[in-house]
Amino acid sequence: MRLRYAFWEIITMNDDKNKKSIQDKLANIKYNCDSKSHLILDQEKCKNCKEKTCTFICPANVYEYNEQLDEITVVYENCLECGACKLVCEKKSIEWHWPKASCGVVFKNS
Amino acid sequence: MDKIINNVDCIVIGAGPSGIAAAITVARSGKKVILIDRSEYPGSKNMYGGAVYKRALEELFCDDIQNMPYERIINDHTWAFLNDEGVFNISYNNPADSNAFAIKRFDLDSWMVNIAKKEGVYYIPSTLVTSLIIKDKKVVGIKTELEEYFAPVTIIANGANTILLGQAGLRKKDLEPKDVILTIKETLKLDKKTIEDRFNLKEDGTTGKNMLFFGSDFGNLKQYNNLFMMTFLFTFKDTIMLGVGCNLEDLKKNKLNINYILDEVKKHPVISQLIKDTKSIEYSAHIIPEGGFYDMPKLVSDGVMVAGDAAGFINGVHFEGTNFALISGKLAGETALDAIEKNDFSKNMLNNYIKRLEKSFIFKDLYTYRNVINLLHKRANSISVYYPNKIKEFFEIITGANNISKSQQYRKFLTNFIKERNILELFKDAFCALRCALDMLFGK
Ligand SMILES: Cc1cc2nc3c(=O)[nH]c(=O)nc-3n(C[C@H](O)[C@H](O)[C@H](O)COP(=O)(O)OP(=O)(O)OC[C@H]3O[C@@H](n4cnc5c(N)ncnc54)[C@H](O)[C@@H]3O)c2cc1C
Ligand code: SF4
Ligand code: SF4
Numbered sequence: 401m402r403l404r405y406a407f408w409e410i411i412t413m414n415d416d417k418n419k420k421s422i423q424d425k426l427a428n429i430k431y432n433c434d435s436k437s438h439l440i441l442d443q444e445k446c447k448n449c450k451e452k453t454c455t456f457i458c459p460a461n462v463y464e465y466n467e468q469l470d471e472i473t474v475v476y477e478n479c480l481e482c483g484a485c486k487l488v489c490e491k492k493s494i495e496w497h498w499p500k501a502s503c504g505v506v507f508k509n510s
Numbered sequence: 511m512d513k514i515i516n517n518v519d520c521i522v523i524g525a526g527p528s529g530i531a532a533a534i535t536v537a538r539s540g541k542k543v544i545l546i547d548r549s550e551y552p553g554s555k556n557m558y559g560g561a562v563y564k565r566a567l568e569e570l571f572c573d574d575i576q577n578m579p580y581e582r583i584i585n586d587h588t589w590a591f592l593n594d595e596g597v598f599n600i601s602y603n604n605p606a607d608s609n610a611f612a613i614k615r616f617d618l619d620s621w622m623v624n625i626a627k628k629e630g631v632y633y634i635p636s637t638l639v640t641s642l643i644i645k646d647k648k649v650v651g652i653k654t655e656l657e658e659y660f661a662p663v664t665i666i667a668n669g670a671n672t673i674l675l676g677q678a679g680l681r682k683k684d685l686e687p688k689d690v691i692l693t694i695k696e697t698l699k700l701d702k703k704t705i706e707d708r709f710n711l712k713e714d715g716t717t718g719k720n721m722l723f724f725g726s727d728f729g730n731l732k733q734y735n736n737l738f739m740m741t742f743l744f745t746f747k748d749t750i751m752l753g754v755g756c757n758l759e760d761l762k763k764n765k766l767n768i769n770y771i772l773d774e775v776k777k778h779p780v781i782s783q784l785i786k787d788t789k790s791i792e793y794s795a796h797i798i799p800e801g802g803f804y805d806m807p808k809l810v811s812d813g814v815m816v817a818g819d820a821a822g823f824i825n826g827v828h829f830e831g832t833n834f835a836l837i838s839g840k841l842a843g844e845t846a847l848d849a850i851e852k853n854d855f856s857k858n859m860l861n862n863y864i865k866r867l868e869k870s871f872i873f874k875d876l877y878t879y880r881n882v883i884n885l886l887h888k889r890a891n892s893i894s895v896y897y898p899n900k901i902k903e904f905f906e907i908i909t910g911a912n913n914i915s916k917s918q919q920y921r922k923f924l925t926n927f928i929k930e931r932n933i934l935e936l937f938k939d940a941f942c943a944l945r946c947a948l949d950m951l952f953g954k
Contacts, residue, residue, distance in 0.1 A: 414730065418770045425696065425769070425793035432550075457761060459694045459768050459795040481555065482795040483671040484692045487685055488762050496673065501638040501655060502550045508616050509697040509749065510557035510794040 415456075422461045426478050434503035437476040438496075439485070445493035446472045453488045480505055515632055518542040520846045521652055521661040523639045524668030525552055527562075528818025528835035528842075530622045530631075531570050532665045535843025537630040541850055544659060545623075545631050546652070548638040553619030556669075557695060557794035559829050560584075560744030560751045561610040561720060562618060566833035570840060571625060578621055580611035581747040582711070582718030592725035592741070593902040594732070597780045605717050612718050612746050639668070642678045642814070648855070649678060649813035662855045663813055663846045667839055670797050670819040672807070680816060681807040687758035688887075689801035691740075691826060694768050695753030698788035702748045708784070709745050719745045722829070723781075725898040729774040734764050738890040741775050742829070743784065752776070752785060755798065755826075757887060768795075800826045803880035809867070810860040815842045823872055825879055827886075834872055841866040878953025885942045892939050900927065 439462070446452070447470055454463040460478040463485065465471075481504055486496040498504075522533045525547035533545040549555040561584045567575045585607040590599035627633050643651040643658060651660035666674055675681040705711065709719045723741040726734065739756040754772045761768060775781055799805070799822045809816050817823070818835035825834065845863040849855050867873045886893060903926075907919045928936070 414770065418767055418773070421773050422767075422769050425790060428791055429793060453762055456765050456767050457692075457758075459692070461767075480793075480795040481671075482692065482797055484690070484758060484795075484797055487690060487797070488687055488758060498548060498638055498671075498673075501548045502636045504555075505794075506550070506554045507557055507792060507794050508554065508614075509792040510615055510695060510751075 419461055422459070426460060429480075430506040430508070431477060432503050432506060433477050434500050437474055438499040438504070439474050439476045439479065440495040440497075441472055441474060442491075442493045442495075443471050445491040449489075449491050449493065451490070453490070454485045454494070457488050458485050515542075515544060516657065516659050518544050518632070518659065518661045519663075519850050520544075520843075521659055521664045522546070523652065523664065523666050523674070524818075524820070525549075525619065525623055525626075525633065525635075526556060526667065526669055526818060526835060527618075527622065527832045528820070528823075528839035529665070529667035530619075530626050531836045531839030532667055532817055532843040532846070533631040533633075533839075534570060534626050534629050535840050536846055536850075537626070539847050540630070541847065543631055544634055544661075545626060546634045546637050546639055546654065546659075548636070550636045551616065551620065552623040552635070553615040553617070556615040556619060557796050558615055558831065559695070559742050559753065560612050560614075560746065561829070562613060563830070563833045564609045564611070566836040570836055571622075574625055578611065578613065579617045580613040580715075582612045582715045582745060583608045584610040584612050584718040584720045584744065586709075586711075586717060586719040588719065588721040590721060590723045590725075591898040591901055592723050592728060592778060592780065593898045594728040595779055596902065596905075597723070598898070598901045598905065599721075605712070608716070610720070612720075612744050614746070639674065642674065644678065647812060649811065663815070663849055663860070665815050665817055665839070665842045665846065666820050667817045667835075667842075668820055670799050672820065675807050675816065675820060678811070678814065679808075680811060680814070685797075685799055685801065685805070687762055689799065689805050690758040691755040691798040691800055692758045692761060692768050692795070693753055693755035693798060694772055694793065694795045695751055696772065696790045697792040697794075698750045698752055698785055699748065699791045700750060700785075700788040704787070705745055705748065705750065711745060715747065719743070720829075721784075723775075724893050726771075726894040727898055728778050731771065731774045734766065735895050736760065736890045737764070737766075737771075737894050738887045739771060739894060741781070743781075749791070750785060750788060752781075757890075758797070760890070798824060798826055798831075800824070800883050802883065803876040806876075810857055810863055812857045812860075813855045815845060815860055815863050817842045823876065825875055827879060827882055830875075834875075837870055838867065838872055841870065841872075874954035878949055881949055882946050885945055889939060889942045892935075892942075896931070 519541040823834035
């Protein structure tokens with residue numbers, strides 16, 4: 401039992417570190433933020449989703465599970481527009497749009 | 511905007527290499543063509559590894575490429591296997607060679623768009639195409655957020671994300687995670703002189719390094735033994751591009767975030783030395799469709815063709831994509847011109863695009879590599895874990911003067927090799943290697 405707890409501890413620690421690392425990297429990027437989200441979730445589908453794949457796949461950590469509300473929060477402002485979340489969501493809950501023209505991420509050095 | 515540009519001869523969606531090539535080809539024959547992109551500045555939505563290839567550029571831009579604002583010529587190539595502490599690599603370096611250029615997408619796309627404008631392409635930035643206009647099953651135009659544009663032929667060149675194709679029925683199923691590589695990259699700033707000293711490069715930019723690393727059996731990644739991943743590094747003028755790609759299905763299965771992989775890679779003893787003292791200035795992400803030959807969308811339909819990444823034209827094994835994009839765009843442009851000439855925009859007529867592709871290296875290479883990625887993915891453990899470790903053991907014998915007779919050590923190495931590795935696995939590795947080799951030799 402103790403062992404399992406320790407293992408879980410390591411995972412969450414790594415997870416937090418990774419989130420922090422992503423935050424630091426996002427801080428270097430320029431965005432033109434839209435006032436509306438270009439990513440729309442069907443929260444009902446998400447409630448029944450065990451894997452919550454979107455919450456760990458996204459390279460910008462856009463999706464987070466809010467246990468209290470039993471909802472996924474979507475920090476669409478951080479999106480890098482790669483499209484991976486839509487492809488891994490088995491419940492097809494994500495209605496994926498491009499951000500409005502001139503909104504979203506702006507790469508200058510990639 | 512005036513009515514004239516809302517009715518044109520040809521519409522091109524997406525100003526990446528494929529769209530630009532298509533639009534230029536059409537404009538050169540004096541036809542009216544619009545090139546629409548959602549970004550405010552060319553290239554500002556795009557990322558890639560880091561090098562474009564001369565042959566494809568020459569075919570479109572001829573002598574103009576002397577003015578391309580590249581940062582370094584890439585002519586020092588390394589392929590490497592990382593183990594937990596070190597690296598085994600093979601390099602090929604030819605300082606006289608000038609076939610690949612390191613250039614950022616922002617600079618590359620801006621340069622190409624400027625040429626396109628000079629050649630008569632009507633470039634429309636900051637405009638998102640939201641859907642195709644389809645009448646009687648023919649694509650007759652496009653809708654943007656604000657207005658509509660009409661043309662008898664449309665070329666879809668808007669990259670790997672397939673939303674538009676799905677809408678037009680050109681793609682029945684979305685890309686599957688197993689056919690997709692998710693990549694991220696960091697642009698790492700370091701002063702020019704230090705980069706040149708560290709990578710042994712010339713000051714004048716006529717030499718540059720590209721490194722590809724396999725292997726995942728190091729740091730915290732050791733707990734995963736089946737990751738199909740690749741690390742790449744390109745030297746630019748005063749930046750180093752460091753990125754990783756990993757199969758999306760593998761990430762999903764292992765509940766793994768790709769940034770976690772990149773951070774582990776950055777801690778590897780060999781990589782960490784290469785990127786020492788750098789400052790991260792940009793972080794980007796993109797998907798690479800790797801379904802290749804077996805996962806292409808419908809490439810033509812009435813009034814429409816698909817080029818570049820949107821069509822899945824990419825060779826992930828060799829980091830070739832922009833060349834596939836440029837040439838497929840050009841071929842789509844040529845087909846559009848034929849269609850305009852004959853005033854026939856039917857699927858039948860546009861099928862000439864596929865005929866042209868079949869004659870080009872694009873279909874030939876896609877065919878040759880049709881099984882390779884899949885085979886390599888199935889042997890992920892061999893490539894990422896088992897062989898990198900065996901290589902390490904082997905070199906420890908060769909380099910470690912450890913007072914044990916060499917012959918004794920070689921024998922032990924060989925017996926271990928056969929004992930440890932289940933015969934079936936060895937057989938599968940050999941089969942995979944043989945299949946790949948045969949495909950290469952007897953491809954098209
Ligand atoms: C990490 C990584 C490394 C790579 N490294 C290399 C390399 O070193 N060398 C190489 O040759 N290739 C490389 N490639 C592949 C190469 O980048 C692509 O094959 C190539 O860019 C494809 O060109 P494209 O014109 O088809 O699409 P893109 O370059 O993706 O261009 C698509 C354009 O369409 C626009 N667009 C998209 N949707 C819309 C819409 N709805 N409305 C309006 N505009 C839209 C986008 O803004 C974009 O400008 C790499 C790819 C990745 C992901
Ligand atoms: S978006 Fe998809 S993966 Fe994420 S919680 Fe909802 S259903 Fe699950
Ligand atoms: S598109 Fe990419 S960056 Fe944006 S939310 Fe989806 S996975 Fe995250």
